Amino acid sequence: MKFQILVDSSSDLNNDYIKDEEVGFKVVPLTIRTGEVEFVDDDNLDTTEMLESMHLHKKNSSACPAPDLFLQEFENATYTFVVTITSKLSGCYNSACVAKNSYKNPENICVIDSKAVSGVEILIVNKLYSLIKSGADFEEIVDKITKYTNERSLFFILQKFDNLVNNGRMSKIAGLIASTLVIRPICVACEGEIKIAKKIIGIKNAFSKLVQMIGEKMKDFSNETLIITQCQAENEANLIKEEVEKKYNFKEIQIRPMKGLCSFYALEKGVIICM
Numbered sequence: 001m002k003f004q005i006l007v008d009s010s011s012d013l014n015n016d017y018i019k020d021e022e023v024g025f026k027v028v029p030l031t032i033r034t035g036e037v038e039f040v041d042d043d044n045l046d047t048t049e050m051l052e053s054m055h056l057h058k059k060n061s062s063a064c065p066a067p068d069l070f071l072q073e074f075e076n077a078t079y080t081f082v083v084t085i086t087s088k089l090s091g092c093y094n095s096a097c098v099a100k101n102s103y104k105n106p107e108n109i110c111v112i113d114s115k116a117v118s119g120v121e122i123l124i125v126n127k128l129y130s131l132i133k134s135g136a137d138f139e140e141i142v143d144k145i146t147k148y149t150n151e152r153s154l155f156f157i158l159q160k161f162d163n164l165v166n167n168g169r170m171s172k173i174a175g176l177i178a179s180t181l182v183i184r185p186i187c188v189a190c191e192g193e194i195k196i197a198k199k200i201i202g203i204k205n206a207f208s209k210l211v212q213m214i215g216e217k218m219k220d221f222s223n224e225t226l227i228i229t230q231c232q233a234e235n236e237a238n239l240i241k242e243e244v245e246k247k248y249n250f251k252e253i254q255i256r257p258m259k260g261l262c263s264f265y266a267l268e269k270g271v272i273i274c275m
Contacts (some may be wrong), residue, residue: 001022001023001024001076001077001078002022002077002078002079003022003023003024003077003078003079003080003081003132003138004023004024004025004026004073004076004077004079004080004081005018005023005024005025005026005080005081005082005083005125005128005129005132006025006026006027006028006070006073006080006081006082006083006096007025007026007027007028007082007083007084007121007125008027008028008029008030008064008065008083008084008085008092008121008261009027009028009029009030009041009042009259009260009261010030010041010084010085010090010092010117010118010121010259010261010262011027011083011085011117011118011121011122011125012118012119012121012122012229012256012257012258012259012262013027013121013122013125013259014027014043015027015043016043017125018125018129020129023129023132023133024076024077025125026073027042027043028065028069028070028073029041029042029065029069030062030063030064030065030090030092030260030261031062031063032050032054032060032061032062032063032260032261032264033060033061033062033063034050034053034054034056034057034060035053035056035057035059035060037053039053039260041259041260041261045259045260047231047257047258047259047260047263048232050260050263050264051263051264051267051268054264060264062090062261062264062265064090064091064092064095065092065095066095067095067096067098067099067102068099069095069099070082070095070096070099070100071099071102071103074099074103074108074109078108079108079109079110079138080108080109080110081110081112081128081141081145082096082100082109082110082111082112083112083114083121083124083125083128084096084111084112084113084114084121085114085116085117085121085261086113086114086115086116086117086189086193087113087115088115088191088193089117089193089194093111093113096111097111108138110138110141110142110145112124112145112146112149113149114149114152115149115150115152115189115191116152116154116189116274117154117189117261117262117272118154118227118229118258118262118272118274119154119227119228119229119254119256119272119273119274119275120149120152120153120154120189120274122227122256122274123152123225123227123274123275124145124148124149124152126225127144127145127148128141128145131144131145152274152275153188153189153217153274153275154188154189154272154273154274155186155187155188155197155210155213155214155272155273155274156186156187156188156266156270156271156272156273157184157185157186157187157203157206157207157210157270157271158187158266158267158269158270158271159203159267159268159269159270160267160268160269160270184199184200184201184202184203184205184206185197185198185199185200185206186198186200186206186209186210186213197213198213203236207236207239207240207243208243210240210273211240211243211244211247214226214244214248214273214275215247215248217275220249221248221249221250221251221275222249222250222251223251224250224251224275225250225251225252225253225254225275226244226250226252226253226254226273226274226275227253227254227256227273227274227275228240228241228253228254228255228256228271228272228273228274229255229256229257229258229262229271229272229274230255230256230257230258230270230271230272231257231258231262231263231266231267231268231269231270231271232268232269233268233269233270233271234255236269236271237255237271238255240271240273241253241255250275258270258272
């Protein structure tokens with residue numbers, strides 16, 4: 001096989017996302033520990049069971065894949081693209097880089113820091129697949145995917161911020177602001193870090209402001225895909241989709257469930273919007 005794409009499980013993808021005999025695809029799982037129980041974020045994970053276990057314990061954490069989990073996959077193709085969660089929030093990117101530097105042909109491996117999570121990783125995977133199928137060579141794909149990655153945007157609205165704060169992914173001050181009953185912050189990924197972009201009173205007002213912020217990114221959305229991932233928040237995700245469809249001409253809007261890692265941090269009623 002000439003090309004393959006590896007992505008970590010913070011992408012919210014399953015292993016059957018790409019079925020192509022000419023292009024390999026695999027999701028490399030992170031792990032979540034709740035108390036003494038370890039959950040592997042793979043296709044078999046029951047996120048509801050994981051969240052229920054997490055709420056029973058005070059000590060909960062996540063862990064990135066070891067370099068060997070990436071390294072053992074490199075032999076399956078001549079060229080490999082690895083897409084990871086932002087390096088500012090996880091060691092997954094560094095782990096993949098260690099694997100690359102340990103490989104016999106590191107020049108054939110491209111590790112991509114998504115600078116985000118979830119839907120942004122999906123968009124990058126989609127773009128990689130399109131470039132591969134177009135017949136572009138490895139170097140050309142690397143150049144184009146780097147530019148594409150830098151142009152992605154991520155917004156999110158959460159109802160709970162416990163794990164982001166407790167695991168050092170968000171400052172305690174920001175978490176305190178975010179956790180008030182009245183203020184619903186709209187957060188963004190900025191250079192791979194979590195920032196509070198707007199502080200809005202009321203969840204409906206926050207959704208409306210979020211839709212407005214999407215429109216500020218560009219004028220023509222006809223070639224763009226919007227991906228909404230949700231943790232037990234299908235109604236909220238559909239509401240956002242309906243409002244976006246009224247205002248903008250996206251080529252496609254997808255709503256997808258979060259897997260383990262994103263559910264662990266977003267928690268119930270969390271919504272991530274990527275474009």
